[in-house]
Amino acid sequence: MKVIINKDVVLEGLQKVQSIVGTKTTLPVLYNVFLKAEDDKVFLTATNIDVTVRTSVQATVSREGGTTLPARRLTSIIRELPATDIEINVDDKDVATIKAGSSRFKIIGISDEEFPALPSLEEGKTYSVDQGIFRRMLLSTSYAASHEESRYVLNGVLLNFKEDKLNMVATDGRRMALYEEPVEFPDELAGDYIVPSTAVNELLKTLGAEGKMRIVAGQNQITFEFDDIYIVSKLIEGTFPNFRQVIPSACEERVMVEREQLLTAIKRVSLVSDKSNTVNLVFSKNHLELQASAQDIGEASETLAVKYSGKEIKISFNPEYLMDCLRSLTSDEVALEISDDLSPGVVKCDAPFLYVLMPMRVR
């Protein structure tokens, strides 16, 4: 294969795919990016077996063909090249000669035959959604996903297509973020799809603010197709817990709080909370006091003026869990709903969003 390609164009393409390239893998070819020159394009593909990302960039192709080259090294080299026009010439032994200006590199690649076959882009159940909305939904929920291997089924984001709605849910068993978007989707799409966090992160990195995205959902795999990008991911097998069941049907008390103000106050007081990581929220008439203390460090408190006329409640939360949610939202105000010190708290905002958070029990 022999191509001439623009430096910035190819760099942008490489950056889209290379984050999926592993740092620890047993299969050397997985460190590589698969380049395939066809027509007037170069397709770039990287995979970690579970998730595959493919994009294409414009190029002048003088000889079609394909190879795989070490992804990180290739990206660094291209980033540092002095000229904008880059010539990549790969011989039949998969050695790539990269020329730009007076620079010349010879990079040893691996035959593309060793690269795992691309998952077939099967024509499954398709659905189109706005990239911006989908990204917003992912941003509002994905942080709540679990990273514990023992909770494998929670290591991703659930797409639940049900009754004219797309519910996006993530939870680690202690807090749960839910975003409901009314959408029209073909009936056969109805169901649950758990997208692993690696694919979600890839989507967050590459999704644009606008434009359509096509989702093709298969039995074990899901494909996201937008702009010049394909992301094909295995789905997490298993049954996601019944998320509806943990949403409190009604909370006894409700208070509106300035989101930014609450976020910065929690950030401040939690500076003294130690590893046990707790912040107390004390609700009293027109006051919300935040307290944190640690035996070996000291204590901190801060009072926010709020409109509150309910009963006095003192409830403890993990401050990180509260801040994760507040950071992800954009609305000026959020509603905090609570019932007592042992029942879940709920954060709501003007979007169709809900965050359920279990308190810490003080023994």
Next chain:
Amino acid sequence: MAYRVNRFRWGVNGFGARLIERCPPPWLVNRENIAYLARVNRILHIDMDAFFAAIEERDQPSLKGKPVVIGSPPDRRGVVSTANYEARKFGIHSAMPSRTAGKLCPQAIFLPVRMSRYVQVSHQFMRLLDSFSPVVEQISIDEAFLDASGALKAWGTARRLGEAIQERIHRDLGLTASVGVARNKFLAKLASDLQKPNKLTECPHTDDAVQAFLAPLPIRKLWGVGSTMEKKLRGYGLETIGDLQRCDQRHLNAWLGPVLAEHLRELAAGRDDRPVTTERETKSISAENTFDEDLHDPDLLRSCLLGLMEQVGFRLRKAGLFCRTIHIKLRYGDFQTVTRQVGLDHPTCTDRILIQEGMKLFQGLPSDQRAIRLIGFGVSGLVDSQQDLQQLDLFSGGDPAPKEALLDRAVDSVRTHYGRDAIQRAGRLAKGQGH
């Protein structure tokens, strides 16, 4: 004599399950008191006679007057744990192979070790001692030190107290004990061993008399002198404690090094300032295993480590404690030792978490080609409640913690009844090798 805080290590572990010395008892604070008490016989060493055998004889009166051996039967591999005085007449003693014992005395009655019964009686023994003095230090299942300082007013002398204890042991437990009375622990233990069974031996209390008392005794009676050391000392012509007393200090320093020489000279002069300690606060729990041959195989190492983790978890739960920190320790064939530790988010006593975090530590150790001589696992930062704070779970049915606690409890109970290896994780069976 300055009051010195001693630190001891116990058990097999090197992580140092330390027994922290309690504060000096109030009657010891005054300096003159200390000097005075150092010269008064106030320490008792109470040593039960042929403890295991005596319990069997008491429980089965038909055994009375017959030679009884507790330990492996004579037709099997194994050793004698305890022999009663009848059996000792035939030359049978502890740690002797059972086969040899069977040949020495074919009519001896061999009984298996009923450890739980002996532990039960040991508790009764300790409770009995506690009723005489608040300062009692148990040093093994059948012996203890007792500091009589506070009880002297009531009993007059330590000897009288010792006699009263012997009487009570005989009356309440139906057993006999030998008692040593002396001014310190070393002399008291030595004294109790001089006349047995059911005898009380009081050591003289003036410096000169103590020296004279010690002089004829063989050198191995000194605390810390085992068979190897005995051989070495004999090589220098030191047979009795008296030889050591007369030995030139410079020679001794040159032969043994200044630290050991000083230790032995102090003991030979009858000086020992270790106090009787009562409170035993467990600071850490650990277990380690030294391999017969240095090991390379990571699977075997992992399987052994798993066994140690289960042991430590068992002891942790038995003590009703939770740990905040876990440690692992590796010693290579060349004796270089590395340790790693990690703090946990929440105190735990669950095997799964100990194993999960411990294995992460193990995997994080630099892997090199050196063979491993010893592997150890330990926990510290012990607290008696899991946490002041507990993060509640949304899907409580999905929370593994309560189920895991049940599982651990079930496994512990199997181990309590049927032994440590009655039930084990499959991972310990790596390559058919258990530990």
